[in-house]
Amino acid sequence: MLVPTGLHEACGVIGVYAPGRDVARLAFFGLYALQHRGQESAGIATTDGRAAYLHKGMGLVSQVFNEENLRPLRGHIAIGHNRYSTTGGSHVRNAQPYLIETIHGPLGVAHNGNLTNALHLRRMLMKRGVGLTSSSDSEAIVQILAASPDVWPHIPPVDDEGDLWIGRIRALMQLAEGAYALTILTRHALYAVRDPRGLRPLCLGELDEGYVIASESCALQTIGARYVREIEPGEIVRIDASGLSSLQGAPCRRRALCIFEYVYFSRPDSLMEGQVIHTVRQEMGRQLAREAPADADVVVGVPDSATPHAIGYSLESGIPYTEGLIKNRYIGRTFIQPDDKLRREGVRLKYNPLPANLEGKRVVLVDDSIVRGNTAGPLVQLLRDAGAREVHVRVASPPVRHPCFMGVDMATYGELIAHRYDIEEIRRHIGADSLAYLSLPGLLQAVYCGMGEPTEPRHCTACFSGDYPLDVPEWLFAEDRSKVLFEN
Numbered sequence: 001m002l003v004p005t006g007l008h009e010a011c012g013v014i015g016v017y018a019p020g021r022d023v024a025r026l027a028f029f030g031l032y033a034l035q036h037r038g039q040e041s042a043g044i045a046t047t048d049g050r051a052a053y054l055h056k057g058m059g060l061v062s063q064v065f066n067e068e069n070l071r072p073l074r075g076h077i078a079i080g081h082n083r084y085s086t087t088g089g090s091h092v093r094n095a096q097p098y099l100i101e102t103i104h105g106p107l108g109v110a111h112n113g114n115l116t117n118a119l120h121l122r123r124m125l126m127k128r129g130v131g132l133t134s135s136s137d138s139e140a141i142v143q144i145l146a147a148s149p150d151v152w153p154h155i156p157p158v159d160d161e162g163d164l165w166i167g168r169i170r171a172l173m174q175l176a177e178g179a180y181a182l183t184i185l186t187r188h189a190l191y192a193v194r195d196p197r198g199l200r201p202l203c204l205g206e207l208d209e210g211y212v213i214a215s216e217s218c219a220l221q222t223i224g225a226r227y228v229r230e231i232e233p234g235e236i237v238r239i240d241a242s243g244l245s246s247l248q249g250a251p252c253r254r255r256a257l258c259i260f261e262y263v264y265f266s267r268p269d270s271l272m273e274g275q276v277i278h279t280v281r282q283e284m285g286r287q288l289a290r291e292a293p294a295d296a297d298v299v300v301g302v303p304d305s306a307t308p309h310a311i312g313y314s315l316e317s318g319i320p321y322t323e324g325l326i327k328n329r330y331i332g333r334t335f336i337q338p339d340d341k342l343r344r345e346g347v348r349l350k351y352n353p354l355p356a357n358l359e360g361k362r363v364v365l366v367d368d369s370i371v372r373g374n375t376a377g378p379l380v381q382l383l384r385d386a387g388a389r390e391v392h393v394r395v396a397s398p399p400v401r402h403p404c405f406m407g408v409d410m411a412t413y414g415e416l417i418a419h420r421y422d423i424e425e426i427r428r429h430i431g432a433d434s435l436a437y438l439s440l441p442g443l444l445q446a447v448y449c450g451m452g453e454p455t456e457p458r459h460c461t462a463c464f465s466g467d468y469p470l471d472v473p474e475w476l477f478a479e480d481r482s483k484v485l486f487e488n
Helices: 023-033 118-127 137-146 164-175 217-222 260-265 277-291 307-317 340-344 346-350 376-385 423-430 440-450 481-487
Strands: 011-017 041-047 052-058 077-083 098-102 105-115 178-185 190-194 203-207 210-214 226-230 235-240 243-248 298-301 325-327 351-353 362-367 390-395 434-437
Touching (some): 023 041, 077 178, 137 178, 164 190, 210 217, 298 307, 376 423
Parallel strands (some): 298 362
Antiparallel strands (some): 011 210, 041 077, 098 105, 235 243
């Protein structure tokens, strides 16, 4: 990453069951559609019922895969993964999917999320003689699923449904705490699993020849699958030669889908909770304009993530929307690192201003969020250098004051600018003429606009409010979580 944006999604996962189709190729294009969810590594595992095959590596999907390494990935079942590290650093040993051989055949797992009790699970496995090769909590998931009833006495040899993997998945759901959306590959079946709070998204699509599981519906559209529904919190979906079956693996708890899926993470064309993300983001911008009007000539969004919010602000305020920043969409696709002077000019590597649209203008600069505050100041200066007379920053989400421990790289308390400074101090820090954020009630109102006001909370807002939907152990507050994992 050349420019620290301050906020990164943990991962994107996909699963494909399609006899007669090139499932590795379908998974590849599905991962391509989910590239925004992780840019550190990518991988695909497949099985033909006899053997399993795997290819993964560091980099973007287009950098990891080519025709030569896709061809050997044979079979009718595939799982895939894009990664951005949360628990576990940026190393190839932490790349997913994980694929191992068990006495019952191959077992592959792709995981989006973060287990808050990963340290406890690692210690538990090691005490039982299980070796671990990585610092990723996802490897612990694989080893728990692979364990025999002798290791975990509460795992039945065969579940009530006659499926030994269902029993193991249920046992995992009893042990694991935190966020997990999983695609699981075995010799004869593909499984989809979502944690009981539904912290991370997961949806189901249908192909003429089978089914697809994906983090977002945009991946389904890319490979020609029809959106069916979301995987419910606590649900286990099994897909095999008999078709699709579903059961409740764990009781659904307080629903807590990450609200940042609406603010930033999900692609604008994805469908979530029956709503199109782009529509919700426009409503956030409208609500922001109601709460924080500005006397200005033009509205400019930070591309591409804040474009829908800026359009909504413009529509509600009546201030014309214009392009003021052009994003270089390919600068992040190189492994060639800039020298020190270029690194200091990081925002200029990523964005170019349009002086003809900015000169002499009072500008409302709309962003989706400010996390560390590393980018906002240089962006304001970029607009001023291009001739903007005033720059009024409006943020379409509340101040991020608390770290996330449910699968998002949200920085530590010491790195979060809104934890260290009040709004006026942030305004001075970034050099804006004025600064205002969308309120938390305003954000929730925008999110619920298309679904009706819920009778109880449905989303995790911990990064804004500090109200975590589950207990957070002290070790997760460490500056270097990977070091804690390896030292314990």
